[in-house]
Amino acid sequence: MFALDDITVVSLESGVSAPLCTRMLGDFGAEVIKVERPDVGDVNRHWDSVVYGDSSAHAWVDRNKLSVELNLKSEDGTAIFHELAEEADVIVQNYSPGVVERLGVGYEDVAEINEDVIYLNVSGYGRDGPYSDRKAYDMVMQGETGLILMNGSPDAPAKIPLSVCDINAATYGTIATLLALFHRERTGEGQELDVTMFGGMLSWLGYFPHKYWHNDEQPERIGMRHHLLTPYGPHETADDQYVNFAILSEAHWELLCEAVLERPDLLEDERFADNESRVANRDTLEPLIEDLIAEQPRDYWAERLAEAGIPWGDVNQLDEVLDHPQTEHLDLVKELETEDGPVPYVDNPIDTDALEFAAEPMPDLGEHTDEVLDALGYSDDEIETLRANDVV
Incomplete structure (x- = not known):
């Protein structure tokens, strides 16, 4: 019916x-x-x-x-x-x-x-x-x-x-x-x-009005990154592809540093102690992450992110979306x-x-x-x- x-x-x-x-x-x-x-x-x-x-x-x-x-x-x-x-x-x-x-x-x-x-x-x-x-x-x-x-x-x-x-x-x-x-x-x-x-x-408009009302903050244009979270978004890999991942919690940050990037020293850096600190120091952190991701091909990072349980995905063209396995599965x-x-x-x-x-x-x-x-x-x-x- x-x-x-x-x-x-x-x-x-x-x-x-x-x-x-x-x-x-x-x-x-x-x-x-x-x-x-x-x-x-x-x-x-x-x-x-x-x-x-x-x-x-x-x-x-x-x-x-x-x-x-x-x-x-x-x-x-x-x-x-x-x-x-x-x-x-x-x-x-x-x-x-x-x-x-x-x-x-x-x-x-x-x-x-x-x-x-x-x-x-x-x-x-x-x-x-x-x-x-x-x-x-x-x-x-x-x-x-x-x-x-x-x-x-x-x-x-x-x-x-x-x-x-x-x-x-x-x-x-x-x-x-x-x-x-x-x-x-x-x-x-x-x-x-x-x-x-x-x-x-x-x-x-989501959280942006609250950031303005409570912090007098206007949203800056940040391209493929996230205003509220970092690291976040597509990162170019060594084979000119992208891997797209989101660090949404401190647990994710720890897994990224230890299991994915193999850089546990980043966890000891006070500039990156929590998400708010990482966002405040994004000009330092984001280029560092980008350089690390650029050292290996897409499949290398995809495997590591999946094993670590960090949310990740590809950056697809329209034809790839329309032919996506999940598009087919969901009919x-x-x-x-x-x-x-x-x-x-x-x-x-x-x-x-x-x-x-x-x-x-x-x-x-x-x-x-x-x-x-x-x-x-x-x-x-x-x-x-x-x-x-x-x-x-």
């Missing part, structure tokens, strides 16, 4: 954050109706064409959905959306600030015809406040929430290549929707929800069958024997318009009239 059987989601979505949120809801079995602008569709459809002419972003975030082309700037289009909303359990939207209200499809409009609805707004900064009118995209938000200036090497900042701010908002949006559905199951009440990229990323890469050919995808990582996850290919633009309108009671002639009038 699907966890969200009989749950209908209608989405006014664009880009990644809301589409990824609704894709996860679709993975869990909800019927997701993606409302798109006629002849244009979601912007994510046009970023590249590597998947049989479709974009990689569309393939990532739009599986398990129905696509309906609907002109919300027309009265008939708004009326059709209201019919969809009247039957919906959840509405998700991440349009630019103020758009859904101007189109007459915001929460207040929908709640008048469906008081039990759960209406999720996904935005950059929220629907009020000094930044509420700003548009927000992942790179903009990475800069706004401090990620860019804390990421990268000492001589150059860098953005994180993954759309982490979008993924954050999508994840919190999914959690919020599931919480609201559970709340409605208990109370019968619908509600409006807000998830912001800005707030979500602040919640992911994480599956295929969607499409008319154009198989489309590999990374499956939902939740492992459960009691629930199923949906696996339907991403829709062509407007592929399900007639099907959805037919379910609403529109005749073939009425649908053709709507199409002739550029409503669908």
Whole structure:
């Protein structure tokens, strides 16, 4: 069975954050109706064409959905959306600030015809406040929430290549929707929800705010090392490979010095007496460790780290990750069958024997318009009239 059987989601979505949120809801079995602008569709459809002419972003975030082309700037289009909303359990939207209200499809409009609805707004900064009118995209938000200036090497900042701010908002949006559905199951009440990229990323800043509040410490860019721990991270070996290890405790430090590096003298050095001391003296310690690791090949260190029980791993390219033994063991890469050919995808990582996850290919633009309108009671002639009038 699907966890969200009989749950209908209608989405006014664009880009990644809301589409990824609704894709996860679709993975869990909800019927997701993606409302798109006629002849244009979601912007994510046009970023590249590597998947049989479709974009990689569309393939990532739009599986398990129905696509309906609907002109919300027309009265008939708004009326059709209201019919969809009247039957919906959840509405998700991440349009630019103020758009859904101007189109007459915001929460207040929908709640008048469906008081039990759960209406999720996904935005950059929220629907009020000094930044509420700003548009927000992942790179903009990475800069706004401090990620860019804390990421990268000492001589150059860098953005994180993954759309982490979008993924954050999508994840919190999914959690919020599931919480609201559970709340409605208990109370019968619908509600409006807000998830912001800005707030979500602040919640992911971890220990850095505490280091600032209590130690007036700004995070410096330290490349592949760790702000809070050392030794930590990838180290280049004699055969131009990397071995990646993490010293998380004093027991690990002792094992590294004695069993791996064979440098027990480091344990007697007061500069390295505990983790905080090692971090304070990282400019001395880290080059020393790097030089030692560079003396032997990767396999030498891998064997020693494994025998010592220290957390370690490889530094893989993308193809090595997708072909990784554990990827295969966990059955994480599956295929969607499409008319154009198989489309590999990374499956939902939740492992459960009691629930199923949906696996339907991403829709062509407007592929399900007639099907959805037919379910609403529109005749073939009425649908053709709507199409002739550029409503669908």
